[in-house]
Amino acid sequence: MSGYLESQLIILCLNVIFAYGIFLPAASGQLNLGAAGFITLGAYSSAWLNASMGGLGLPMFFSIPLAMLFCAFVAFVISFPILRTRGVYMVLATFAFAEVVSGFVINLDFLGGAAGMPVDDHANINVVLPVALGVVLFSFYFMATRLGLTFRSIHDDESVATLFGVNVRSAKVAAFTIGAALTSLGGALYGHHYNYIETQTFNVLLSIYILLYVLLGGTQTAWGPLVGAAFFTAIPELLRQVSKETGEQWIADTRFIFFGAIIVLMMVVRPEGLVTRTMVERLSRRDKGDPPAKTPAAGEVSS
Amino acid sequence: MNASVLDITRLRKSFGGLTVIDDVSFSVTRGSRTALIGPNGAGKTTVFNLLTGVYPIDDGRIVLDGQDITTVPANDRVTYGMSRSFQNIRLMPHLSTVENVMLGQHARARSLPSLLFPLGLTPRNKWAREAADALADAGLGTYPGQVVANLPYGVQKRIEVVRAMVSRPKILLLDEPAAGLNQVETAQLQALLERVSASGTTLLVVEHDMHFVRNLCDHVVVLNFGRKIFEGTPAQVNDDPAVREAYLGSDSSMGAAHAS
């Protein structure tokens, strides 16, 4: 694989992991704009656990899971105040959380402060790609479970889910916490791949992009974040390539205008995201060649 | 075993100074088909909301099959053997028909292994089969994988009944299940409820269609302005002066049903 393709694939893998981390809460109706916060926490805690100088010197295969556990714990604790908010207020609360993390880390000298921090162990594509695949498989499994069904029910109607026995609060905490663990996994891998981290990289723009991947990809099925992240990682890059091939510099210069226009267009054309439940149902039925439905029962009249 | 499956004692609820349920007591006999009727705004839906724990009650006691559930949290009440449908359809619009019914099974599947079982990856698992069978049994076998948002009103209305049934309640609370159904659908609904009742489930039904009530129910409780004004058989209800008074001048179908 060429170096260019490989570097693009790594970015795609990281974006996919981030997207699933934000998708799990989104599937239960939570808008989480705090991705950068969990990425920062994951990247820095794994880097510190892994650092032979000034850290614990654990190998990356221990430091990454430990970092995830730590982030899951943090997420669990902050989920209680954060989940008291909803909608746009939850967006603001999670955003504020990410800012707090960033401000915290930048003031910790043993993590390099504003100068950033080098990361010891290197995670190449042979690590990042399988982990990303694992995250995708895990998320598909998870959304197929009864717990996943409760997430989707909560997304649609919390009070009815409650009346059928769902503990809405616990389910929301679980979605938020597991999502944060996945997001921090992406952050840890980011650090170990580029071997250098600084808080400025993990800014609110990153959080916005990740939330966009998820919302535009669609929150109804586990395909959404995969398609969303792939689509939005590829488009700016494709536009750049087109510009290079044709020698038309203006395309590269204005590609983010295109990008923005595509986002607006998608919100108009597919407000529920690129991939919806109905679409998956239709496609899978065609694939299997099943008849669309059993023959209607006698006397079946639907007005 | 107790003769009544549900005992409501001196139930009281007000919203911001307005007393909506005022000292209401009645019992629902095990295996009966009890109707809860009354003019619009009488408080019927509120009674259901209080029974299922949507709102806390101000005063009174709710006993379900001998167990006091007055302070049991809303999400645990279904496990005591009570589930309901809603006056305005409250299915999950983005879930398929079968998935909606599988939500109804949740009360029976709250252990960790059940929660982590991949329902969606194994289409022939026992939960999915049970849900599909329950739908087919109700004459709704046509739409297993469809997202419910696109289904006709009458179909959605009956899916709600099936969803409530699969929690295997001792008592099923139905809030205007026949409203908006055409004649054929109403007949199918009645047949479905007859079978539900024959299988031993007690029915408590809020319904405006008196014809439907007379066909289905053996006992009637009438509310007006949050108070119980009558309790007896469907045959007696039309002749009760207080009930006639309550319905006088209201646009309810009670008057029409009476004339017919």
Ligand SMILES: Nc1ncnc2c1ncn2[C@@H]1O[C@H](COP(=O)(O)OP(=O)(O)O)[C@@H](O)[C@H]1O
């Ligand atoms: N959540 C609530 N807040 C304030 N008032 C309510 C609420 N729920 C019901 N009510 C009032 O209680 C009364 C009874 O309503 P409801 O139980 O829906 O009547 P019914 O189902 O018999 O038509 C109405 O006056 C209604 O406005």
Ligand SMILES: [Mg+2]
């Ligand atoms: Mg009502």
